[in-house]
Amino acid sequence: LLGMQFLQVVVAFIPGEIVQLAAGLMYGPVWGSLLILAGCVVSSAVVYLLVHKLGSPFVQNMVSTEHLDKFRRFEESGKLDVVVFVLFLIPGMPKDVFTYLVPLTDMELKRFLVLTTVGRIPGVVGSTYAASGFASGQLVGPMIVLVVLAVIAVIAIVFRDKILEAFGKGHSE
Numbered sequence: 001l002l003g004m005q006f007l008q009v010v011v012a013f014i015p016g017e018i019v020q021l022a023a024g025l026m027y028g029p030v031w032g033s034l035l036i037l038a039g040c041v042v043s044s045a046v047v048y049l050l051v052h053k054l055g056s057p058f059v060q061n062m063v064s065t066e067h068l069d070k071f072r073r074f075e076e077s078g079k080l081d082v083v084v085f086v087l088f089l090i091p092g093m094p095k096d097v098f099t100y101l102v103p104l105t106d107m108e109l110k111r112f113l114v115l116t117t118v119g120r121i122p123g124v125v126g127s128t129y130a131a132s133g134f135a136s137g138q139l140v141g142p143m144i145v146l147v148v149l150a151v152i153a154v155i156a157i158v159f160r161d162k163i164l165e166a167f168g169k170g171h172s173e
Contacts, residue, residue: 001026005039009096010047016095017127024131032128033121040124041117044099048112051103059100067101075105081115088119091153095120123149 001023008014019039023032051059060068074083084102087093095116102112126145133142 001035002039002042005036006043006046009040009043009099011096017091017123020124020127021131024128025135027128028132029125029129032132033125036124036128037117037120040120041113044113044116045109047096047099048103048109051100052109056104059104063097063100067097068104071098071101071105075107080105080107081111084112085115085119088116089122090156091123091126091149093153093156 001019004019004022008016008019020032020036023036026032027035056068071080074080080102084098084107087098088095099116103109126149130142130145130149133139133145
């Protein structure tokens with residue numbers, strides 16, 4: 001499971017919810033969540049250190065210039081911490097792509113790991129709880145959790161650009 005979680009963050013296009021659901025099925029909501037979060041910390045740290053060492057040319061092959069420019073504007077606006085936290089908090093956002101962008105800013109590794117790990121907690125706990133509940137025969141509670149997470153994810157995906165723009169306002173150009 002930790003290997004799957006590591007691969008999910010490093011490869012960045014594998015949906016994290018799949019691994020989270022597997023964790024809930026295999027280990028329940030508490031241990032599943034803890035394993036997922038531990039895997040996220042380790043893999044995010046590895047990506048951060050790798051990107052920090054290899055720099056912008058390494059990332060430019062994977063991430064559009066538009067995303068790089070947006071992150072630079074967030075950093076200049078002084079809102080990078082809030083943006084990173086919210087992006088990792090909202091289910092359905094492509095979190096792991098941002099793992100490759102943040103090391104190109106001035107954000108320190110420790111701050112990055114705290115913000116991203118705390119931001120991931122609600123989605124991870126929700127997914128592992130739902131999977132564990134379904135596995136034990138419960139339907140209503142887990143279904144409500146999944147519907148709420150899905151609605152938030154759809155809203156976040158549909159309004160992703162507007163959400164990012166809202167955080168980018170107030171920066172000097």
